[in-house]
Amino acid sequence: MGEAVLWLGILVLVVSPILGVAVSMLSLFRERDLKWAGVALLLIIMTAVATVISSLF
Amino acid sequence: MGPELLFSLILVGVLAGVMGALFGIGGGMLIVPILVIFYGLAAKDAAAISLVGIVATSVGASAVYVDKGISNIRLGLYLEITTVIGAIAGVIFATFISNTALTLIFSLVLVYSGIRMILNPELAVEPKDCNGKYCFTYYDEVRKKNVGYEVQNVKSGAAMCTVAGVVASMTGVGGGAIKVPIMNLHMHVPIKAAAATSNYMIGITAFAGAILYFVMGDVPLAFAGAVAVGGFLGSMVGTKITSFVDGKSLRRYFSVLLFFIAAVMAIDAGGLF
Numbered sequence: 001m002g003e004a005v006l007w008l009g010i011l012v013l014v015v016s017p018i019l020g021v022a023v024s025m026l027s028l029f030r031e032r033d034l035k036w037a038g039v040a041l042l043l044i045i046m047t048a049v050a051t052v053i054s055s056l057f
Numbered sequence: 058m059g060p061e062l063l064f065s066l067i068l069v070g071v072l073a074g075v076m077g078a079l080f081g082i083g084g085g086m087l088i089v090p091i092l093v094i095f096y097g098l099a100a101k102d103a104a105a106i107s108l109v110g111i112v113a114t115s116v117g118a119s120a121v122y123v124d125k126g127i128s129n130i131r132l133g134l135y136l137e138i139t140t141v142i143g144a145i146a147g148v149i150f151a152t153f154i155s156n157t158a159l160t161l162i163f164s165l166v167l168v169y170s171g172i173r174m175i176l177n178p179e180l181a182v183e184p185k186d187c188n189g190k191y192c193f194t195y196y197d198e199v200r201k202k203n204v205g206y207e208v209q210n211v212k213s214g215a216a217m218c219t220v221a222g223v224v225a226s227m228t229g230v231g232g233g234a235i236k237v238p239i240m241n242l243h244m245h246v247p248i249k250a251a252a253a254t255s256n257y258m259i260g261i262t263a264f265a266g267a268i269l270y271f272v273m274g275d276v277p278l279a280f281a282g283a284v285a286v287g288g289f290l291g292s293m294v295g296t297k298i299t300s301f302v303d304g305k306s307l308r309r310y311f312s313v314l315l316f317f318i319a320a321v322m323a324i325d326a327g328g329l330f
Contacts, residue, residue, distance in 0.1 A: 006278045010109060013285055014267045016116050017260030024130060039134045043261070046141040051265045054148050 018047060058279050066280060070110050070287020077288070078118035078295025079302070080311050081255030082233030083111035083263060086318050088284060090325075098280070105276045106284050108267035113285035115260025117292030122253035127195045129250055132208060133257040136236065139215040140262060143222020151227045160228050160326040163235075164319035170238035171315035174308050181206040181247045195250055198300040206247055214244040225262070232262050234318050237311065248304045248311065256292075 025040035069091055073084025085107040092103035122128040184192035184207040191208035208214075221235035233255045240251035270276050299307075 003278065006282050010276065010278060010281055010285065011271060013116065014109060014112055014264060014271055017112060017119075017264045020119070021134065021261060024134070036131050036134065039131070039138065043134050043138050043141070046138055046145075047261060047265055050141045050145045050148075051268060053145050054265065055269055 018044065021047075058283075063283050066283035067287035067290070070113070070284040070289075071291035071294070072287075073110055073284070074114045074117065074288040074291020074293075075295040075298070076291075076314070077111070077114035077233075077259075078121075078256060078292040079252065079298055079307070080233065080314055081237045081252030081259070082314070082318075083107075083259045084114055084288065085111055086234070086321055090321060092280075096280075098277075101275065102277050102280070105267070105270040106281045108263045108270065109276060109281040110284040110288040111263040112260050112267055113288035114292045115256055115263065117289040118253070118256040118296055119260060121293070121296040122256060125196065127250055127253040128257045129193050129208075129246065129254040130257060132191065132193070132240075132246070133254045135211075136215055136218045136240075136254075137258045137261050139219040140222035140225075140232070140236070140258065141265070143219035143224075144226040144262065144265070145222075146219075147223040147226025150223065154227070157326050159224065160322050163224050163228055164322040164326070167234060167315045167319040167322070170235075170242065171312035171319070173242055174238060174312040174315070177242065179241065179248060179304060179308060180245050182209055182245050183207070193250070195247075195253075197247075197249065197304070199303045204247055204250075206245065206250065209245045210243055214239055217243060222262075228322065233259050234315060238315070241308070248308045249299060252299075252307070252311075 021040055021044055025037050025044065028037035028040060069088060073087045076082060076087060077084040088107040088110050089103045092098045092106060093100055119128060123130065181204070184205045191211055192205065193208070194203050194205045197204045217239045218236060221232065221239065224235065225232040236258060237251045237255045240246040240254060241248050246254065
């Protein structure tokens with residue numbers, strides 16, 4: 001049980017930064033700041049690509 | 058895990074968190090050698106724990122700096138894109154380029170950056186006619202006033218961050234140690250804003266590595282949890298310290314830190330850990 005809680009806690013921590021970028025993107029969309037919302041979206045995509053490529057090497 | 062081990066790991070995290078929040082670096086340069094040398098962990102385990110610690114530091118510090126408006130989120134998002142591109146390239150290059158020479162060159166670059174930060178005064182540019190340009194403001198608690206600045210050399214700064222991403226990816230460290238000088242020296246971002254923005258960025262960079270280790274089941278959870286708790290607590294302390302250290306002193310301390318990191322990297326290149 002303790003190990004499961006620890007696992008979940010670390011998972012939540014690790015994904016926090018990218019979730020923050022996603023929230024920033026939504027917030028920027030709402031502000032109609034489409035340029036920077038697009039930058040945030042591009043960053044999410046690039047980070048996903050980087051993660052996949054890193055897993056291959 | 059015994060209480061002494063737990064407490065000592067939390068302390069390691071606190072030290073890294075304080076440094077990370079103050080200077081915008083991840084603290085990996087502190088965490089990895091300590092875990093390898095003093096705790097006898099394998100380098101891979103130490104790296105995985107370090108990445109989780111870096112995320113914790115970033116999350117803690119960013120929560121404060123973003124709330125205070127010191128972190129430049131827009132600039133951070135933009136520079137992080139080019140850093141990630143560099144990191145992808147670095148992963149590919151690392152398969153056929155030895156990183157020993159690169160680590161040594163990188164440590165020389167850090168020494169050069171440290172010397173420039175000591176010798177050159179900060180050259181923040183006052184914002185003028187900021188129509189569509191990179192103009193930002195934050196409240197400096199030491200000077201007790203709003204500090205406005207216009208980011209300079211955005212494109213070349215972004216290109217330098219790509220190189221930073223390559224180097225950081227190949228050597229395993231140094232994201233913040235490169236990016237803060239790039240933002241402060243080349244892009245004329247005040248040191249506090251540069252460090253706070255770097256804090257925001259390094260969490261995203263560390264995520265890419267940490268999630269891989271996590272999915273593969275390669276994160277020693279108890280160790281990582283302890284270091285993460287310490288990192289978070291340390292980042293809270295670090296953000297408090299920032300509110301009474303002036304920018305000039307912070308630059309000087311950062312230079313000393315760069316010299317330390319350069320020394321550690323040079324020793325690492327020599328194969329000590």
